[in-house]
Amino acid sequence: MSEEEQVNSLSGIFDVRQFLSKILKYWWLYLITFAISLSYAYYKNQFIQTFYEVDALISIKDNSNPYSASNTSLTFNWGGVTDKVTTAITQFKSRTHTERVVDDLQFFVNYIKEGEYYNLDAYKKTPFQVVVDTSKSQIIGKSFTIQVIDEYRFRMTAEFDSSIAPAFDFNTKKKSRVNTPKGMWSREYLFGESLENSFLNITVNKVTDNFRKGEWKFNLENYWKVVNKYKKIQIEQTPQGSSILTLSLTGTNKDRLIDYINRSSVVLEKAELERKNTYATSTIEYIDSVMNARILPLTQIKKEREEFLNQQGAINIPSEISSLNAELTKREIEKQQLEKQLSYYDNLQAYLITNNYDQIQAPTVVGINEGSIVNFVSRLIQLAERRKRRLEFLEPDNDNPEFKKIKRDIDAVKELILSNITSSKKLLLDDLDFSREQIREAERELSRLPKEQQELLRITKEYDLAQAEFKDLQARKANAEIVKAANVSDIFIIDKAKDTNQSGRSKDSNINYLLALLVGLAIPSVIAFVSTIFDNYIYTPKQIEKLTSIPLIGVVGKKKHASNLVVFDKPKSAVAEAFRGIRSSLYFLFDPEVESDCRTIMVTSSVSGEGKTFSSINMATVFALSGKKTCLIGLDLRKPKIFDDFDINNEIGVSNYLVKNATLDQIITDTKILNLDIILSGPVPPNPSELLLSKRTENMIKELKKRYDYIILDTPPLGLVADSLEIAKYADATLYVIRQKYTKKAMLDVINERYSRKEIERVSLVFNYFKEKAGYGYGYGYGYGYGYGYGVYNNGYHENDKIFSIKYTIKKLLKRFIKI
Numbered sequence: 098m099s100e101e102e103q104v105n106s107l108s109g110i111f112d113v114r115q116f117l118s119k120i121l122k123y124w125w126l127y128l129i130t131f132a133i134s135l136s137y138a139y140y141k142n143q144f145i146q147t148f149y150e151v152d153a154l155i156s157i158k159d160n161s162n163p164y165s166a167s168n169t170s171l172t173f174n175w176g177g178v179t180d181k182v183t184t185a186i187t188q189f190k191s192r193t194h195t196e197r198v199v200d201d202l203q204f205f206v207n208y209i210k211e212g213e214y215y216n217l218d219a220y221k222k223t224p225f226q227v228v229v230d231t232s233k234s235q236i237i238g239k240s241f242t243i244q245v246i247d248e249y250r251f252r253m254t255a256e257f258d259s260s261i262a263p264a265f266d267f268n269t270k271k272k273s274r275v276n277t278p279k280g281m282w283s284r285e286y287l288f289g290e291s292l293e294n295s296f297l298n299i300t301v302n303k304v305t306d307n308f309r310k311g312e313w314k315f316n317l318e319n320y321w322k323v324v325n326k327y328k329k330i331q332i333e334q335t336p337q338g339s340s341i342l343t344l345s346l347t348g349t350n351k352d353r354l355i356d357y358i359n360r361s362s363v364v365l366e367k368a369e370l371e372r373k374n375t376y377a378t379s380t381i382e383y384i385d386s387v388m389n390a391r392i393l394p395l396t397q398i399k400k401e402r403e404e405f406l407n408q409q410g411a412i413n414i415p416s417e418i419s420s421l422n423a424e425l426t427k428r429e430i431e432k433q434q435l436e437k438q439l440s441y442y443d444n445l446q447a448y449l450i451t452n453n454y455d456q457i458q459a460p461t462v463v464g465i466n467e468g469s470i471v472n473f474v475s476r477l478i479q480l481a482e483r484r485k486r487r488l489e490f491l492e493p494d495n496d497n498p499e500f501k502k503i504k505r506d507i508d509a510v511k512e513l514i515l516s517n518i519t520s521s522k523k524l525l526l527d528d529l530d531f532s533r534e535q536i537r538e539a540e541r542e543l544s545r546l547p548k549e550q551q552e553l554l555r556i557t558k559e560y561d562l563a564q565a566e567f568k569d570l571q572a573r574k575a576n577a578e579i580v581k582a583a584n585v586s587d588i589f590i591i592d593k594a595k596d597t598n599q600s601g602r603s604k605d606s607n608i609n610y611l612l613a614l615l616v617g618l619a620i621p622s623v624i625a626f627v628s629t630i631f632d633n634y635i636y637t638p639k640q641i642e643k644l645t646s647i648p649l650i651g652v653v654g655k656k657k658h659a660s661n662l663v664v665f666d667k668p669k670s671a672v673a674e675a676f677r678g679i680r681s682s683l684y685f686l687f688d689p690e691v692e693s694d695c696r697t698i699m700v701t702s703s704v705s706g707e708g709k710t711f712s713s714i715n716m717a718t719v720f721a722l723s724g725k726k727t728c729l730i731g732l733d734l735r736k737p738k739i740f741d742d743f744d745i746n747n748e749i750g751v752s753n754y755l756v757k758n759a760t761l762d763q764i765i766t767d768t769k770i771l772n773l774d775i776i777l778s779g780p781v782p783p784n785p786s787e788l789l790l791s792k793r794t795e796n797m798i799k800e801l802k803k804r805y806d807y808i809i810l811d812t813p814p815l816g817l818v819a820d821s822l823e824i825a826k827y828a829d830a831t832l833y834v835i836r837q838k839y840t841k842k843a844m845l846d847v848i849n850e851r852y853s854r855k856e857i858e859r860v861s862l863v864f865n866y867f868k869e870k871a872g873y874g875y876g877y878g879y880g881y882g883y884g885y886g887y888g889v890y891n892n893g894y895h896e897n898d899k900i901f902s903i904k905y906t907i908k909k910l911l912k913r914f915i916k917i
């Protein structure tokens with residue numbers, strides 16, 4: 098099938114122009130449906146709350162500690178800026194972080210004010226605040242009404258359907274059930290008074306700035322529902338890829354949104370600072386525990402020294418002995434330090450084997466300042482912390498690329514640390530052996546002294562060792578506290594969330610109006626579409642061309658004359674001109690090989706009422722007015738009509754002649770139109786088909802051909818009876834009349850079938866009663882190029898041109914006005 102045939106086939110199924118025409122026709126229906134749908138959308142929008150969007154601006158920076166250069170082991174960089182931004186975004190949306198913020202603000206308390214169309218979120222708009230005791234289980238999902246009586250008292254009421262209700266422990270985050278008083282419950286309380294019962298443990302505090310009488314409601318909402326709601330906080334990098342984050346939330350209560358965003362920023366800011374201080378804090382705690390353990394031994398040694406001196410009195414120690422004892426004390430301190438470092442390395446090895454990195458202490462705590470060890474331990478704890486933070490938001494997955502990379506990095510750092518520990522321990526052992534040898538030599542010298550002096554030196558040495566260790570711990574603690582105090586959070590709040598009179602928007606209002614417009618457009622369009630699909634009438638010449646291969650010889654406009662004698666009564670009308678055009682085109686329809694002084698033209702149609710008789714009369718008239726002797730014969734014996742238009746009695750006609758009750762001359766009647774005679778149908782016979790098949794019909798036609806130049810045969814409808822097929826053999830040409838908005842498309846199947854089987858030849862179509870925009874919307878100026886009769890538009894030669902011109906001018910002005 099060619100592309101043109103496909104288009105024609107599709108057009109035959111659905112006519113786009115007709116569809117557009119019906120859309121224009123149903124303009125009033127569009128107005129009605131638009132009005133109804135938009136009114137309904139407006140009504141629905143009254144039940145939609147106004148939504149606001151609130152935002153805040155924060156910055157993620159790499160704020161280095163000014164004291165970190167000399168205390169690397171106490172301050173760790175938990176990743177670069179990019180990693181921190183990614184982590185911050187993840188944390189803001191994490192369940193753990195959201196829980197902290199929701200708990201801080203007690204956002205599971207829902208304040209309600211009943212409105213005309215919907216309930217309002219009355220957070221910070223009530224004269225009271227509900228404070229929940231999170232250590233006890235509370236009833237959830239139950240609405241309580243608070244009626245403010247005066248500035249001191251309020252009444253709380255609720256109605257319980259059963260004696261048991263669902264509850265939730267906001268501390269342990271576990272569900273439970275509580276006992277409730279079935280039926281109506283009402284109590285009066287004072288503001289600030291603890292309200293404690295089996296199902297509710299709260300305190301209702303008065304908000305002085307917003308105090309007023311009235312009635313409000315509150316309930317404790319499902320905790321996880323609230324958390325999931327705020328996990329949907331929107332976070333964008335501004336600009337994309339930068340370390341500036343815009344936090345935004347959308348909701349119906351600006352105060353609630355503002356409080357959540359600001360508290361969320363503060364909570365994460367503090368959490369990051371605490372995380373940054375993790376190592377320094379754990380170091381301080383470790384030093385404190387060691388110092389606490391050393392206080393009692395130091396006190397005991399000091400007391401023992403004082404008691405010894407009190408008992409023995411003053412003991413003279415030579416200066417060289419005192420110097421030797423001081424050297425021994427120094428060596429003991431060095432030995433203790435070396436032993437601590439060896440113990441640290443042993444513990445570090447054990448931690449690395451068990452993957453327990455949280456218990457690793459800073460190397461500087463035991464005096465290890467060897468660069469590689471300090472840096473590697475810092476790197477190891479940094480990686481371990483990063484993994485720990487990821488596990489807060491992600492499920493552990495060995496196939497996750499990020500976890501794989503962290504594991505590889507940890508394993509690599511562990512190998513480097515273990516390698517350094519081996520070499521460092523070897524050096525420490527050598528130093529420890531040397532220190533022990535020095536101590537043994539000094540002790541041998543001191544062993545020669547009297548026992549009193551030896552005891553005094555021993556006590557003094559132990560006291561000096563304990564005091565030196567305690568002072569060293571104090572110094573290291575002070576150093577760690579300085580580092581901790583100098584740390585600042587990497588999260589900096591640039592702009593807090595604030596009420597800046599942001600304009601609200603109804604979340605679904607625009608969608609409702611859009612849907613209303615679509616519905617208002619769709620309903621009439623569907624009606625137009627269905628009407629087009631099921632509209633089987635013919636409206637335009639274009640439709641005829643697509644429905645049949647029979648040529649269209651002319652288009653006759655709608656007659657505006659009471660009589661069918663339009664050509665005679667209105668010879669300058671557009672309709673008369675259309676028939677003249679058909680007359681001219683008929684010469685091309687006749688068989689040129691058949692020479693005849695008389696041409697016979699049969700006029701028929703599909704059904705009655707299409708203008709068959711009207712066309713017959715005017716075709717006969719147009720030939721007669723051109724000076725041709727013409728005879729119009731009414732062969733529709735079943736439903737004769739011609740006599741009415743000529744005001745002649747139908748008592749005698751063709752039927753009389755065919756039954757031999759009258760001669761040919763008796764049935765021929767002249768008319769007031771020059772050169773036009775008519776033969777009426779006569780009385781309706783009981784057997785019209787048999788009469789038309791008789792020999793006398795043929796004889797009548799032959800005789801008339803001798804007398805006239807043109808014979809017009811007004812025959813019965815071809816779609817109703819077969820009489821026309823019998824008459825067609827006498828015709829030199831056939832005009833098949835189609836009436837606009839009357840003839841159905843399926844009716845053309847009859848003539849198409851007859852034409853394809855060559856039962857009727859030399860047939861052309863006449864499109865009758867054509868009116869511009871008659872249910873279609875387009876006019877066709879047929880009459881140019883195809884020999885079509887012209888009877889639609891003015892050309893300055895017709896009687897009704899002046900009226901048409903006025904109408905056309907008015908339409909043109911209206912179109913211009915509409916465009917403007």
